[in-house]
Amino acid sequence: MIKKLILCLFVYSLFASSTNHAVGYLIQMQEPDNLAAVKEQIKNIQMEEIVLNSFTDWTKTQPLQRRGIFVRKKNPLGTVIICHGYLGCKRHAIFFKHLFPLYNVLSFDFRAHGDDKDGQVSTIGKDEALDVMAAVQFVKSDPEMAQKPVIAFGYSMGAVSAIQAQAADSTLFDAMILDCPFASSDEAMKRGLEEKLKFSLFGKQFSIPGKQFIIDHMYDDAAQALTNFLFKMITQLDSKKVATKFVRIAPVESIKNVTVPCYFIHCHNDNKVTVQDIENLYNNKPGFKRLWITQGQSHFGSYPHNPELYWYKVNKFLKKLREQQLHERDQEKVCDHRVQIAIKNNKITVMVDDDLTKNIDNGIAAMI
Numbered sequence: 001m002i003k004k005l006i007l008c009l010f011v012y013s014l015f016a017s018s019t020n021h022a023v024g025y026l027i028q029m030q031e032p033d034n035l036a037a038v039k040e041q042i043k044n045i046q047m048e049e050i051v052l053n054s055f056t057d058w059t060k061t062q063p064l065q066r067r068g069i070f071v072r073k074k075n076p077l078g079t080v081i082i083c084h085g086y087l088g089c090k091r092h093a094i095f096f097k098h099l100f101p102l103y104n105v106l107s108f109d110f111r112a113h114g115d116d117k118d119g120q121v122s123t124i125g126k127d128e129a130l131d132v133m134a135a136v137q138f139v140k141s142d143p144e145m146a147q148k149p150v151i152a153f154g155y156s157m158g159a160v161s162a163i164q165a166q167a168a169d170s171t172l173f174d175a176m177i178l179d180c181p182f183a184s185s186d187e188a189m190k191r192g193l194e195e196k197l198k199f200s201l202f203g204k205q206f207s208i209p210g211k212q213f214i215i216d217h218m219y220d221d222a223a224q225a226l227t228n229f230l231f232k233m234i235t236q237l238d239s240k241k242v243a244t245k246f247v248r249i250a251p252v253e254s255i256k257n258v259t260v261p262c263y264f265i266h267c268h269n270d271n272k273v274t275v276q277d278i279e280n281l282y283n284n285k286p287g288f289k290r291l292w293i294t295q296g297q298s299h300f301g302s303y304p305h306n307p308e309l310y311w312y313k314v315n316k317f318l319k320k321l322r323e324q325q326l327h328e329r330d331q332e333k334v335c336d337h338r339v340q341i342a343i344k345n346n347k348i349t350v351m352v353d354d355d356l357t358k359n360i361d362n363g364i365a366a367m368i
Contacts, residue, residue: 041101044074052108054134057127066131067115068108068138069094077322078149078174079104079139083132083158085300086124087242089114096153096303099314104145108135110161112242121245124185125160132165136172149174151318155300156180156273160251163281167254175321176258177314179265180300183252183277189227190215219248252280261288261326263317267296267305268338282334288326290317291334 050070056062069090080100084093084107091114093107109115110131112122122128132152139145152173154162159181166172182188218227227246255262262285266278275293282291292313296305303310313335320326 046072048072050106050108050138052131052134052138054111054131058130060130064111064120064130065116066109066111066134068106068135070138071097071105073102073104076104076145076148077102078151079106079145080151080153081105081132081135081139081162081173082107083128083135083152083154083162084110084113085156085158086122087113088158093158099153099311100151100318101315102318103151104139106135106139110157112244117243121243122157123245123247124157124249125164125251126247126249128157128161129164129168132161133169133172136165149321151321152176152178153314154178154181156182160249163251163254163258164249166260167257170257170259173260175261175263175318177263177265177317178281179302180267180270180273180278181251181264181281182273183280184250185246185248186215186250187277188273189218219246252277252284255281255285258285259287261317261321262290263314264289264291265294265302265310265313266292267294267298267301269295269297270299270301272299288329288331289333293334293336293338295337 048070050068052066052068054064054066056064067090071094080103082093082096082105084090088110090107090109094105097105097107108131109117110122110128111117112120136150139150150173152162152166152175154160154176156179159178162173162176162178163181166176214223214226217223224246228244264278264282264285266273266275268275278291278293282289292302294302294305296302298304320329
């Protein structure tokens with residue numbers, strides 16, 4: 001048993017080292033010593049503060065302005081719109097502009113976030129879809145960008161907002177990169193209540209009654225204070241920092257109306273959104289799609305876990321889009337980096353994605 005455990009740990013370390021080797025090679029190919037080229041790239045980047053014209057709700061009768069940052073580059077292939085998460089802002093989001101060296105990048109403040117938020121409320125994705133639409137409208141009203149692709153990159157609430165927007169208007173985006181969106185507000189709250197509303201007595205666990213009543217009425221105006229309290233308890237996010245109105249939202253249903261290519265990203269140790277959530281979203285989405293499950297350790301933890309590999313995977317997806325002919329490729333593909341190891345008859349089988357299998361296979365062959 002101990003021998004098998006040591007063998008598993010060895011294979012795991014081999015997986016990690018082969019990943020780092022691949023990423024190290026990628027960095028070497030970027031010629032970091034060519035500072036003149038880097039300086040020229042910086043000169044060709046223009047950053048400007050912008051204003052987006054959104055609406056307060058879906059009646060679209062009352063305008064709402066949001067502020068953003070637009071990074072304009074020389075001869076871009078298109079524009080990536082970054083949609084931040086709950087409690088985030090445009091200045092947090094623009095950090096990720098380096099993921100998209102060939103594209104213009106736009107980030108913006110969702111309602112009730114960032115600048116000029118007085119009197120606004122967040123709906124954690126529902127009305128935020130209107131802000132996403134305003135960002136796309138800004139890009140497509142620019143003569144230089146109107147005919148070029150627009151890509152969504154959203155994480156957490158931002159990914160949900162992008163899904164809701166695209167489901168409502170299929171002409172917005174040409175592709176979407178969606179990191180850790182939740183599948184349903186109902187299921188998220190139900191799951192949280194099942195975990196939190198328990199107590200132990202004489203060694204046995206009991207659930208506090210009234211859970212279904214809370215779920216049925218948590219969107220009522222009179223219950224918002226209670227829902228805020230439960231939301232904070234379940235997610236460990238302080239909704240008092242952002243004025244929030246909880247509404248029913250189900251991206252897992254909306255994604256059925258999203259037909260553009262989508263790249264779903266999720267880490268298996270996300271403490272707020274389950275792997276089951278991302279798998280349900282992936283399964284419900286029609287057409288070309290990819291799913292990458294990473295070894296990240298927290299909500300939106302895939303990037304900090306391995307930023308170089310994240311860069312590589314995102315740009316590989318974008319490269320496939322530029323090559324077109326997606327109908328000739330596999331329409332579905334899951335890349336699961338939760339290392340799965342099986343030992344049978346003293347033989348080791350490791351299941352990982354195509355990018356890393358060869359290195360690991362060679363290492364195992366040498367070991368055996």
